[in-house]
Amino acid sequence: MAENTPRTEIGALGEFGLIRLLTNSIKLNQESSIKGVGDDAAVVNHQGKNTVITTDMLAEGIHFDLMYTPLKHLGYKAIVVNLSDIYAMNATPTQVTVSLAISSRYSVEALEELYEGINLACKKYGVDLVGGDTTSSLSGLVISITALGVADTEDLVYRNGAKPGDAICVSGDLGSAYLGLQILEREKRIFLEHPEVQPELEDQPYLIGRQLKPEARKDIIELLKEQGIKPTSMIDISDGLSSEILHICTQSGVGAKIYEDQVPISEDAYNLAIKFNIDPITCALNGGEDYELLFTVRQEDVAKLSNEWDISVIGRITEKSDSVTLTTKGGNVHPISAQGWDPLIKAGILG
């Protein structure tokens, strides 16, 4: 934020004044939103369909660093990561609740900026903000979001339905968000050591954008529906491909074979990984935060996806006894183990 942004202390508004300010522009658009903010609870009616619920917590210093994360982007991302989980169930997100724990460091303007991003994401994905809680923390900002969605029973896709022979597909490209984070972390280190040096962010807008302002793959869910494809299993990629394929295989009781040369990596990500001396496939496998969809489809559905440039077939599901492996470009076969991005590692709680 600019140094000359006006600063209004939250105390000038009071708790209810603050809540009013942040929520008074909220309009309910979903037919299923019966009652929104302002009572003991919100009310939703999904008309006999299933309600899908997910929740995610983001903590300052663990999931985001305010030195390089604009609050508006943070608000946007906090919503998107939850919607991504709803889409990963092959469901349609309908409502969110937003809870914040804030320290006295935050001004009313800062919270308005955060809510600007929250409202923008809600608008873009057509979901209603129906409730939440605003409280204090002794240090830092914690954001907890719960998203609700709706789905017919026959449309729901779980992690446990993959069958041997199914094709393993992934949307978009992987590893970019991780490399975007590496750029931001590098610039932060340079800034802390040499505050007079201008940051060099402009040359990597794609990678930085993937880190700071990810999108949930609503379009992929719509595309699969149009094509008449119901995935046999699905998960969103928040912790990295390795971790997610292992979740699918464990829960489905199957193995998997992934081919390195089929894993989609953007040119920007590939080049920067090489420059940073990291193997590009490592960024894709373990980087995390791509919020792409990883899903399996029956072999007969693969042909329907052949013209979809934004979906890659990266391998196939095998028998359980085959375990989960990566076949490298050189033809070597390595077991895949979960080394995804882990917030508990980040905080030093895990080794």
Added chain:
Amino acid sequence: MAENTPRTEIGALGEFGLIRLLTNSIKLNQESSIKGVGDDAAVVNHQGKNTVITTDMLAEGIHFDLMYTPLKHLGYKAIVVNLSDIYAMNATPTQVTVSLAISSRYSVEALEELYEGINLACKKYGVDLVGGDTTSSLSGLVISITALGVADTEDLVYRNGAKPGDAICVSGDLGSAYLGLQILEREKRIFLEHPEVQPELEDQPYLIGRQLKPEARKDIIELLKEQGIKPTSMIDISDGLSSEILHICTQSGVGAKIYEDQVPISEDAYNLAIKFNIDPITCALNGGEDYELLFTVRQEDVAKLSNEWDISVIGRITEKSDSVTLTTKGGNVHPISAQGWDPLIKAGILG
């Protein structure tokens, strides 16, 4: 906790190991719980009825002090305060999600203790734990809980339905939780100054219990249903009677007259308030955390409640022009203003 409790570092389990440990004993009992922990999202089906959603965040140092709050009680209370909001809609709670941000100070055993309380409350109130998120914080513990409930449209009670002439009712007694907190805070100060002095908690089990282990008034909701009474408005008392009656009056566009001599205050609370040099009615009006239900009923329903010893009629709803007042025992009339317990005040964010 006892000094000799074994300590297992969370790192010894890993994130998924920790989640497994904390959730592997969970059984789903609600027919509406289609899918619980273990996928991108949980699935609930309320069969065409309304889903009621509420969320609450509790932060260490703001909402609880681990010096005198056993983790098991904290887990129990965290669930109860959310269920209380669902009951305040005249709905039945069915599911909860639990998100935790934890610092490295917490051992696996500490989290198990917290979950013991969470599971106990879920069992007592018959709700299913269907999801959540476990992540790190750089300092302290933050608990964010979202509760879902179910209700037919015709049963829902909002804050905005009170009409002039309605009787104002409250369950249980008020101010005890606040006085329980004062005892605990006093003992903490004494302990910090004179660690050799034994705490004097034993003589006030009722007040301390009201602070550390509140219950949600499921029984009152059931009783009202049995009596065929649908309140015209309802809210749960988390911030204090003043704050809550003002919410009802503002949202209903009415005034209210409350009589001091009708406000239920326990003998223990009354005596301790006098001893602490606080006016007992102040504890009831502004103390908060009682988690009793404040509701209004039509005049013709009042007679049905005359034998209910645990419900007090404390006043009546008046025209909007009359504002919201307290008539003291001496016959003076004072306007009621919201000075309830405010987590933003507690953290020094509000003056």
